[in-house]
Amino acid sequence: ALAPALAPCEASSARGDAPTTADPAYPEPVFVDATCGGAGHTLALLEDARTRPRTVVAMDRDADAIAWAEDTLRPRADALGVRLVLVHAPFSSLAEVLDDLQITAVSAILADLGVSSHQLDTAARGFSFRADAPLDMRMDRSRGMSAADVLAAIEERELSRILREYGEEEDATRIARAIVAARPRTTAALADTVREAMSARQRRRLGARIHPATRTFQALRIHVNGELDELKRLLDAAPERLRGGGRLAIISFHSLEDRLVKQRFSALSRPPAVPRGLPIPESERPSAAFSLPLGRRGQTPGDLELENNPRSRSSRLRALERCT
Template sequence: MDIPLQHTTVLLDEAVDALLGGALPDGPATWVDATFGRGGHSRLLLSRLRPQDRLIAFDKDPDAIQEAARITDARFSIRHEGFRHLGELPAGSVQGLLMDLGVSSPQIDNPQRGFSFRFDGPLDMRMDTTRGESVAEWLATAELQQISEVIRDYGEERFAFPIAKAIVARRQERGPISTTAELAELVAGTVKTREPGQNPATRTFQALRIFINAELEELQQALEASLAVLAPGGRLAVISFHSLEDRIVKQFIAKHSKEVFDRRAPFAAPQAMKLDALERIRPSADEVARNPRSRSAIMRVALRTEAA
């Protein structure tokens, strides 16, 4: 019998409190959980929303869609899509928008998904297993320079070129890499030094996962869409787990939290700021002790200040 894979939602109460911290409209309001995962944030949100409100969730993972089907609350609906599709919602229609980035524990802990070097399984890493190319399929044909650039740019891996060279050499000698154990072993044999306590394959696995799912590009698209769909006074909360994600979120909020002057029209009124940065929240020591995977999480919260 299969044992259900467990997931502990990071910054659960803090995220819901951040979304619900503003003034509510008199009429119905729409909230969005842009990354449903296993539904921790959505379930708590539903328990605190008013009867006239509704919650829309997004997720690419078929397992997440299956989990969402267990929610029978009529106020809830889910779309089997990535959050790049946020812009399809009506302009100014959303009161609160949450993005919880990264990979859920059930995804990491399921060997068949191929996200982790700790378990041997197919080298897949797709968030949506119903479409797209797996990591194994991409590595079977990608050029040396392509592989090196992906591992360098998305994993911030200083040994990116030697790793890419080893992957191509292995492909030529014995055929493409097809399992997580094969890739982890190859990287470990190539990376001779690493930070204490970190597996040599950590950065390479992160890079390939981010690339194959176009995670950073989708995040940028979703953030831009948030400006259109959030109502004035609506709140944006984004939880990130590594520096590449957090840098994008931080820069996006900073960019839109100031007035913009048009140098070509020096006497024209400046364009009003679109966001007001509210807070930056990290997990408590108690949460990190209960759930070590939360230790790198950062949540940034902003308020929509201008009509869409």
């Protein structure tokens, strides 16, 4: 699914544009995987000749992901003659990372938002209610407060706001009251507290397929990692680092993320406003600097993708292309 979204990666490097890397050690086209994770996306792009870059800058705020990429991604990149740069950093620091590498513009940027499969499946990371473990939820365990520490100090009103805004939880007030009373420090304790606090009506609405604590875990994770602020910084920086024909692709998993991406992409794809009544011929009207190659609705997973990767069911892929 990513190949069409990032296909201009190769084409944009062959149009005779001026080089956009000050250091010849980073041959073009340059691809940035802003959320390296398990390296699955980058590995797939390396295997596809249409999208294979000559330089990959793979970033992640999780040190485990960088270590994994060193073991799995680097051997394949070396075999294909692709320059690989691994950077332990959040995608909000994209501009600083590229500046440090003296790379002014790139052909493609990908960000796969939210929690990775490794983080979900590793109980000790404390992201999931499916196994009991200390409440951590930090994507970067070298900094910030764990979820347990947040819950140990937070006030009820602030927690209620977090649950309502980041989890869109209808029972935010009663759940926040119960959590503050219990101050849970493990995933199981938090899940049990939420289940007991949630109204019977809300549990019936969720049904058997959705765990009562799903939205609470999402909201707390977003707060602990500052995910929406991180995304806003990426959306500000990334479009400006694309070269002509370059594309930014973002995969979101819930409405809060997708709304930010949609609004930013929509604003960038509109042509500059022309004062009303100004007699400008149609051919001379300014055009938009960016376009939406996947349309305004983006792309959702097909049946095959859902069969191979059930976790993608709530995902949406949106793409932005720099026209000038």
